[in-house]
Amino acid sequence: MRLKEKVALITGAASGIGRETALLFAAEGAAVVAADINDAACGEVAAAIRGAGGSAIGVHADVSRASDCEAMVAAAEREFGKLNVLFNNAGISHADDDDSISTSEAVWDLTFQINVKGVFLGCKYGIPALRRAGGGSIINTASFVAHLGAATPQLAYTASKGAVLSMTRELAAIHAREGIRVNALCPGPLRTELLMKYLNTPEKQQRRLVHIPMGRFGLAKEIAYSALFLASDESSFTTGAEFLADGGITSAYTTPE
Numbered sequence: 001m002r003l004k005e006k007v008a009l010i011t012g013a014a015s016g017i018g019r020e021t022a023l024l025f026a027a028e029g030a031a032v033v034a035a036d037i038n039d040a041a042c043g044e045v046a047a048a049i050r051g052a053g054g055s056a057i058g059v060h061a062d063v064s065r066a067s068d069c070e071a072m073v074a075a076a077e078r079e080f081g082k083l084n085v086l087f088n089n090a091g092i093s094h095a096d097d098d099d100s101i102s103t104s105e106a107v108w109d110l111t112f113q114i115n116v117k118g119v120f121l122g123c124k125y126g127i128p129a130l131r132r133a134g135g136g137s138i139i140n141t142a143s144f145v146a147h148l149g150a151a152t153p154q155l156a157y158t159a160s161k162g163a164v165l166s167m168t169r170e171l172a173a174i175h176a177r178e179g180i181r182v183n184a185l186c187p188g189p190l191r192t193e194l195l196m197k198y199l200n201t202p203e204k205q206q207r208r209l210v211h212i213p214m215g216r217f218g219l220a221k222e223i224a225y226s227a228l229f230l231a232s233d234e235s236s237f238t239t240g241a242e243f244l245a246d247g248g249i250t251s252a253y254t255t256p257e
């Protein structure tokens with residue numbers, strides 16, 4: 001098992017990437033703290049892990065709130081004695097996020113509160129715990145949109161993911177000598193709730209698919225396996241990386257017909 005005796009905290013664990021990662025990390029031997037604002041779905045993830053013989057708790061945490069982030073880290077140490085892996089994965093893509101003219105300040109602020117401040121607060125409270133454990137791995141979910149511009153704009157979201165990338169680099173540099181690795185995971189377009197609620201017709205999906213060399217959307221499970229590598233000691237020389245798992249979208253100028 002690749003995460004034997006590790007304790008992993010995952011935010012946004014009730015759905016999509018977070019959910020699949022919680023299940024996979026547990027199957028690989030980790031004790032999992034599943035954190036989310038959706039208490040019911042988060043509790044179900046933790047219960048499914050326990051039902052399969054693993055260790056997990058669900059905790060309520062809004063990552064934009066300092067007190068919640070402090071409490072989720074405290075829950076990991078209280079319940080499982082330590083924290084080894086912090087997956088700052090919770091994020092939103094707001095329906096009214098558009099270009100600079102149309103996007104409201106409220107949408108901009110909310111996106112940054114969750115997508116950027118949420119990562120900062122996870123680290124603010126998580127890094128002292130990783131230090132107490134003698135080091136560890138932080139994974140921050142960014143996105144392929146931090147690498148490429150799109151004519152179908154979501155300006156706040158794209159800018160927030162750029163901030164996650166630059167924050168990740170600096171965190172990696174600051175903490176490298178204390179055995180804390182920090183990497184950004186950049187998924188391509190995925191078949192999860194976050195994206196499919198916008199690409200809700202075959203035509204809209206096809207408009208996006210023509211840009212992906214593999215010609216399909218990714219699965220949350222495929223991103224979970226990338227997170228597993230970054231969480232495990234197999235990636236022990238990898239820090240400050242922008243780990244793309246995107247079906248080739250950022251590599252392609254044109255795609256096959």
Ligand code: NAI
Pocket residue numbers: 011012013014015016017018035036037038061062063064089090091092093114141142143144186187188189190191192193194195220
């Ligand atoms: P999802 O919508 O399926 O899951 C996101 C989870 O985050 C939900 O369970 C939601 O309740 C939770 N959440 C939302 N606000 C929260 C808050 N303030 N505090 C705690 N939890 C909160 O989305 P998905 O696709 O699994 O996204 C996960 C991450 O991956 C996000 O950061 C997203 O931006 C990123 N991503 C997603 C891509 C996609 O195509 N789906 C592509 C690239 C990046």
